[in-house]
Amino acid sequence: MKNDLVAEIESTKEMLLTALGSFTRQNINTVPFDGSWTAGQVGEHVLKSASGVLQTITGPVKPAGRDPEQNVKPLADAFLNFEIKFQSPDFIIPSNEPKDRDYLLSALNEAFEGIRKVTGSADLNLVCTGFEMPVMGQMTRLEFINFTVFHTKRHTHQLNNILKYF
Secondary structure, three states: OOOHHHHHHHHHHHHHHHHOOOOOOOOOOOOOOOOOOOOHHHHHHHHHHHHHHHHHOOOOOOOOOOOOOHHHHHHHHHHOOOOOOOOOHHOOOOOOOOOOOHHHHHHHHHHHHHHHHHHHHOOOEEEOOOOOOOHHHHHHHHHHHHHHHHHEEEHHHHHHHHHHOO
């Protein structure tokens, strides 16, 4: 299971970096249509989320006392349903400042590499106590890592849609 999840993280990261890397240094900061984030803002949002997950899964933990996968399917059902619209929590809303594409690509690669390393080496069945996910509450490392995969796939889909405007 761990090897499959490590491979999934790597694949998801590559799809994200390919999509974000498809934008130029100019159009990464261009709003494609009313009400949309720029590709750079999507990248910053994913970076804030992935960096927060990395911090959470390397932070304090405790035994789960429950099925460590109980939230995986509900997370997949929600985040991989592209018909559902979500309101981002304030702490991961991107700024309106212009984004540097190369910085985002490097920082995202670094955050995902950290998550990949934890996935391959840590006990994924433990509950992370340093952060509670909105709606879900405390989650296991396994759930946080799967959330990152689903959340990133959602935003990679969004980036590919934005790219159609350029």
